[in-house]
Amino acid sequence: MAEDQARDALASAHRASARALAESYKSLAVIYGAEMVPRVQAARLLVVGAGGVGCELLKDLVQTGFTCVEVVDMDGIDVSNLNRQFLFRRRHVGQPKSIVAAEQVQSMRPGTCQVKGVVSNVTDPRFDVSFYRSFTVVCNALDNADARRHVNRMCVAAGVPLVESGSTGYKGQVDVVIPGKTECYDCKPKVPPKTFAVCTIRSTPDKPEHCIVWAKYLYSLLFGPRDESNVLTDIQGIHESCSDEGNHARHESPQAYALHVAASVFQRDIETQISMEDLWTRRAPPTALDVKGLAAKEEEVSFGGSNASAPRESVSRRVDLSVQDCWSTAYSARVFLDVIAFIKRYRADKIGTLSFDKDDAVAMAFVAAAANLRAAAYGVELVSPFKAKGIAGNIVHAVATTNAIVAGLVVLQVLRILSDPIAYGQSHRAAFVTSHLTGAVGRQFLINNEVSKPPNLTCVTCSRGYAALKIPLADYTLGEFLTRVVQNALCAKTVALVLKNDLLFDSDDGADDVEKEMYDANLKKGLVELGFSNGCILEVSDLVLNRSCLVCITDVSQKEARAFPDGFLLDGGMKENVAHVEANTLDMGSSARKSEDDAGLEMWSGPTVESRKHALDADGQETEGPPRTKRAKVNLNDIIEL
Ligand SMILES: Nc1ncnc2c1ncn2[C@@H]1O[C@H](COP(=O)(O)OP(=O)(O)OP(=O)(O)O)[C@@H](O)[C@H]1O
Ligand SMILES: [Zn+2]
Numbered sequence: 233m234a235e236d237q238a239r240d241a242l243a244s245a246h247r248a249s250a251r252a253l254a255e256s257y258k259s260l261a262v263i264y265g266a267e268m269v270p271r272v273q274a275a276r277l278l279v280v281g282a283g284g285v286g287c288e289l290l291k292d293l294v295q296t297g298f299t300c301v302e303v304v305d306m307d308g309i310d311v312s313n314l315n316r317q318f319l320f321r322r323r324h325v326g327q328p329k330s331i332v333a334a335e336q337v338q339s340m341r342p343g344t345c346q347v348k349g350v351v352s353n354v355t356d357p358r359f360d361v362s363f364y365r366s367f368t369v370v371c372n373a374l375d376n377a378d379a380r381r382h383v384n385r386m387c388v389a390a391g392v393p394l395v396e397s398g399s400t401g402y403k404g405q406v407d408v409v410i411p412g413k414t415e416c417y418d419c420k421p422k423v424p425p426k427t428f429a430v431c432t433i434r435s436t437p438d439k440p441e442h443c444i445v446w447a448k449y450l451y452s453l454l455f456g457p458r459d460e461s462n463v464l465t466d467i468q469g470i471h472e473s474c475s476d477e478g479n480h481a482r483h484e485s486p487q488a489y490a491l492h493v494a495a496s497v498f499q500r501d502i503e504t505q506i507s508m509e510d511l512w513t514r515r516a517p518p519t520a521l522d523v524k525g526l527a528a529k530e531e532e533v534s535f536g537g538s539n540a541s542a543p544r545e546s547v548s549r550r551v552d553l554s555v556q557d558c559w560s561t562a563y564s565a566r567v568f569l570d571v572i573a574f575i576k577r578y579r580a581d582k583i584g585t586l587s588f589d590k591d592d593a594v595a596m597a598f599v600a601a602a603a604n605l606r607a608a609a610y611g612v613e614l615v616s617p618f619k620a621k622g623i624a625g626n627i628v629h630a631v632a633t634t635n636a637i638v639a640g641l642v643v644l645q646v647l648r649i650l651s652d653p654i655a656y657g658q659s660h661r662a663a664f665v666t667s668h669l670t671g672a673v674g675r676q677f678l679i680n681n682e683v684s685k686p687p688n689l690t691c692v693t694c695s696r697g698y699a700a701l702k703i704p705l706a707d708y709t710l711g712e713f714l715t716r717v718v719q720n721a722l723c724a725k726t727v728a729l730v731l732k733n734d735l736l737f738d739s740d741d742g743a744d745d746v747e748k749e750m751y752d753a754n755l756k757k758g759l760v761e762l763g764f765s766n767g768c769i770l771e772v773s774d775l776v777l778n779r780s781c782l783v784c785i786t787d788v789s790q791k792e793a794r795a796f797p798d799g800f801l802l803d804g805g806m807k808e809n810v811a812h813v814e815a816n817t818l819d820m821g822s823s824a825r826k827s828e829d830d831a832g833l834e835m836w837s838g839p840t841v842e843s844r845k846h847a848l849d850a851d852g853q854e855t856e857g858p859p860r861t862k863r864a865k866v867n868l869n870d871i872i873e874l
Contacts, residue, residue, distance in 0.1 A: 246343040253344045256297045264647060271650040272297050275368040279303040280354050280383055282333040284630050285397055286373035287317040288639030290347065294337045296643055299345045301337075302367070305330035306353040316632040355382045357767020361700040361784040364390035369646050371395045373639075384409060384417035389698040389784050395645045397638050401628040404638035404665030408645050412687065412694075414660055419688035434463050435505055436515065440607060440615045444623045447602035448588050451595060454493065455575060455586040468504060469496040486573035493572055494523035494565075497602075502609055518609045526565035533570045535594050551597050553621065558614040559604055567601035590625030599624050637665050637679070660684045697781035697807030703800035704793040705764050705785070710736060711755035721802045722781060724774040731763055731770050740775050772806070779806040 257269050277298055279286055282305040293301055307329050309320045319336040320329070334349030352358070355378075364370065364386050372394065374380050380396065387394040387409060394409040396417060409416045432438070433446050449464050459465075469492075484492065498521040506517045533551050551567055559567065571594060575583065579594070588595050600620040607614050615623070622629065641663045648660070661681040669676035687694035701717065708716075710729075714737065718724050728738040737751045754762060764770070766787035773780040781804070793799050 242342070249341045249344050253297060253341060256295065260297055264651065268647065268651060269297075272647075273299055275646075275650055276300045276366060277302070277646065278364070278367040278370045279373060280370065280379070281305055281373035281375065282317075282319075282329040282349070283307075283313070283373065283375060284316050284632070284635040285399060285638050285642070286329075287319040287333055288636050289371060289373055289397075289642050290333050290337045291319065291340065292639050292643045293646075294341050294345055294347065296647075301334075301345070302348045302350060303330045303334055304350045304352055304354050304359070305333070306351065316630050316635060318632075354379055357765065359386070360767040360786050361386065361390045361698075362702075362786055364392050365700070367392055369393050369395060369649055371397070371642055371646065373397055373642075380417055385693050386784075387411060388416050388693050389782060390700070391698075393649045395642050395649070397642050399630070399634045399638045399665070402631055402634055402665070402667035404634045404641075405662065406638055406641040406645055407662040408649065408660045408684065410649070410660065414684045415687055416691060416693050418693040419685075419691040430463050435508070435511055437606060437610050437612055438515075440603065440613055440619070441623055443603040443606040443610070443612055444599060444615075444620055446606055447599040448624060450497065450602055451586075451588050451598050454572070455579075455583050456588075457584060464497075467496055467501045469500060486576035487569070489576050490569040490572035491524055494569060498523050498605055498609060516611060518611070521561075521565070521605060521609050523565045523568060523605065526562045527569050529562040530566035533567055535571060535574055535597055551593070553593055553596055553600065553617045556616045556618050558616050559601070561605065561608040561614075564601040564604035564608070564614075567597055568605055571598045571601060588624070590621055590627070596621055596624065634665055641665075641679075695807070695809065697779065697805055699781055699783045699802055699804030700786070701783050701800060701802050702786045702788045702792070702796070704790050705759045705766075705787045707790065707793070707799075708759045709755065710757055710759060710762055713759060714755065716798070717783075717800060717802065718772055721798065721800075722772060722783075722806055724772055724777070724779065724781075724806055726774060726776040728773045728775060729770060730773075731768060734763070736762055773809075774806060777806075778809050780809050781806040 257272075260272060261269050275298060277293060277300065279289055279293070279301060280303075282290065282303050286303065286305065290301065290303060305328070308326055309317075309324045309329050309332060311322070311325050313329075314320055314322065314325075317329075319333045324332045328349065328351040330349035330351050332349070334347040338345060338347040354374075370383060370387050370392055372380055372383050374383070375398075384394060384396070388411045391411045393411070394417075395406065396409060397406045398404065408414060428442060428445055432442055433449070437443050437446060446464070449462055452459065453462050453464050453467075502518050502520040505511065506520070511517075531549055533549050535551055551571075574594060575586075575598070579586070586595070588599065590596055596617070600617040603620055603624075604614050606612070621627065645660075645663070661683050664680045664682065666678055666680060669678060670680060671677055689695060699722065703713075703717070714727070714729070718727055718729070726739045728740065729736045736754050738747070739751075743751065764785060764787075766785070768785050770783040770785060771780065772783055783804075
């Protein structure tokens with residue numbers, strides 16, 4: 233009985249969802265034209281990343297009427313994801329993001345769409361060129377440059393359009409890579425990370441950031457590996473505090489050691505700085521601090537948190553790093569002394585190897601306290617530990633609304649690609665979500681766009697030839713491979729073959745006897761023995777004709793290979809080399825938050841002057857030139873310009 237009811241409920245949900253889908257196709261036809269409906273229905277989409285942007289995107293795609301979506305994510309759901317990744321609930325914590333996200337969006341349209349979740353790192357070789365070629369469009373919703381660069385290269389190799397996206401706080405960006413037609417991810421320059429002058433950090437801080445950078449240096453100096461380039465190595469007496477040899481501090485109690493450090497950095501060093509009169513002609517000199525006296529006003533503290541591996545000290549009050557109020561100078565002094573004593577007592581075996589980790593409550597307590605004391609000495613604004621963590625970890629807190637806007641823009645880009653991929657390759661626009669209105673007064677917008685450039689000829693990704701090769705690896709020696717695939721099929725005669733950074737063969741005359749012997753030996757070895765595997769990429773360079781190619785290899789069975797006239801199937805070829813530039817380590821920002829550990833720190837760019845010329849009003853109409861009248865059917869070019 234209950235089973236029947238459940239079945240009825242499911243059938244009715246299917247009917248309702250099919251009706252809703254039909255409705256959404258009706259809207260799609262009205263908005264984008266009837267010809268778009270079959271394209272949306274037939275499209276196969278790959279979404280990489282099921283985090284902040286990914287969750288929004290999957291929901292949007294299914295609600296737009298896409299029926300076939302695959303999502304790859306390597307991570308599990310963390311409780312900290314729940315505030316912005318709305319497909320996840322508390323009961324899902326610990327489960328794989330891709331599987332839960334796929335189930336959740338599939339249940340929004342039961343029986344009408346196929347959403348498949350795959351738990352894996354996208355760089356896994358099983359996602360080879362043929363895998364990418366099986367999709368109409370790939371959408372990145374990632375949070376790191378390495379994965380973005382990898383997917384970008386695979387899409388360029390496979391010739392599949394890629395929609396790239398990212399968000400950082402209130403800023404967002406959505407871009408499109410149409411291989412061979414537009415710039416790819418590697419074509420664009422990297423935004424250099426923020427840097428500070430050494431003398432500002434060492435002697436004249438005037439912002440909380442300067443004090444926090446200083447505190448991180450102090451942490452490394454006291455507890456990290458010896459590093460002569462640390463800007464604080466010249467603090468008088470600090471070497472006795474942190475060095476192992478001839479160090480009387482070793483015999484001190486942890487508390488005495490902490491007082492020793494505090495006196496070095498907040499008293500003697502500041503007195504030395506004050507004595508450099510030239511520094512203070514145009515700014516107020518700092519004031520030395522009596523850290524011991526300040527700390528005496530507060531009761532002892534202890535340290536908890538996920539990474540505080542050592543036992544907690546008994547009596548004391550636990551340090552709370554999530555507070556949004558600033559610690560007083562006295563409390564900072566207390567924390568500073570107690571955290572040093574804590575590390576000295578409970579992490580003694582790690583001293584000399586530690587590196588700052590924003591997620592380590594002990595390290596973060598040290599930096600927050602030290603930075604506040606430094607700020608107090610120099611008359612700089614104090615910051616809360618919460619804010620200090622954001623600055624120290626270079627964290628930009630995620631904004632769910634930005635993710636939602638970015639995901640919506642990704643869908644619009646996908647629709648534009650489906651509408652006319654060739655024309656789109658010539659006129660595509662990147663979309664930027666800005667944190668504040670930009671443009672001239674009266675023409676200010678939060679979402680701007682910029683026409684994309686053609687591929688950069690010196691880009692290490694765009695300037696290469698690509699080929700997909702299906703071959704039974706076990707059947708070939710390198711010699712047979714060289715003759716049949718490289719020389720006959722790719723027409724490359726004088727070649728160098730590089731696999732995973734290993735030069736396997738080089739027919740250049742310049743090789744010495746030992747190298748020649750190794751190359752001859754390699755020619756007799758089987759491909760598998762030499763490290764070829766399914767999904768590997770071989771770099772082939774023709775040294776005489778100055779051409780090169782990345783061969784993306786799929787290992788096939790002998791049975792499958794018999795169907796190919798040559799015993800293997802090669803698709804693609806060599807391309808003339810242009811001087812390569814190093815791959816740019818550009819990052820677009822996380823869909824959630826960015827940490828300093830990631831390769832890039834900033835969004836790759838904001839809209840330029842050119843894009844502002846194309847800024848649009850809220851109705852999606854360009855504001856440069858004469859105003860356009862509204863049309864009944866909306867042009868997709870205008871939609872993406874919204
Ligand atoms: N190489 C990769 N392969 C597969 N998935 C990846 C890869 N790199 C990143 N991801 C996924 O991309 C998603 C990015 O989402 P988001 O930026 O919201 O980060 P998050 O990890 O969910 O949040 P937070 O960083 O705050 O914990 C994550 O779910 C992450 O697991
Ligand atoms: Zn490129």
